[in-house]
Amino acid sequence: MSEVNQDFTTFVAAVNEETKIWALQNADGDWVVCDSAEFEGADVMPIWSNADTAKQFCVDEWHDYNAASIMLEEFLEEWIGDLNEDGVLLGVEWQIQGECAELDAIELAKLIVDA
Numbered sequence: 001m002s003e004v005n006q007d008f009t010t011f012v013a014a015v016n017e018e019t020k021i022w023a024l025q026n027a028d029g030d031w032v033v034c035d036s037a038e039f040e041g042a043d044v045m046p047i048w049s050n051a052d053t054a055k056q057f058c059v060d061e062w063h064d065y066n067a068a069s070i071m072l073e074e075f076l077e078e079w080i081g082d083l084n085e086d087g088v089l090l091g092v093e094w095q096i097q098g099e100c101a102e103l104d105a106i107e108l109a110k111l112i113v114d115a
Contacts, residue, residue, distance in 0.1 A: 015049050023046065023070060
């Protein structure tokens with residue numbers, strides 16, 4: 001198992017068990033996407049493995065957003081290709097402060113499917 005796989009083992013196990021990924025969405029249907037901390041000029045969509053963690057981020061500039069689930073099957077079949085096409089990375093178990101792993105959408109999909 002590679003180092004990347006080990007970093008995401010907990011996240012992948014949780015989303016495979018719950019069959020959902022959580023992100024932040026507002027009433028207009030817009031999803032939170034922010035600037036990458038790791039890659040200049042890249043965008044990142046923060047995602048979490050559970051609603052409670054996602055809800056903690058519905059504050060400050062994101063106070064108008066709510067934790068919203070995306071069914072794992074839909075995420076893999078519809079979202080991954082679009083995110084990859086748009087060059088949007090995924091911020092797995094994203095944090096406001098501290099390190100957060102940012103991963104290419106295709107790479108995350110492979111980890112989820114291979115688990």
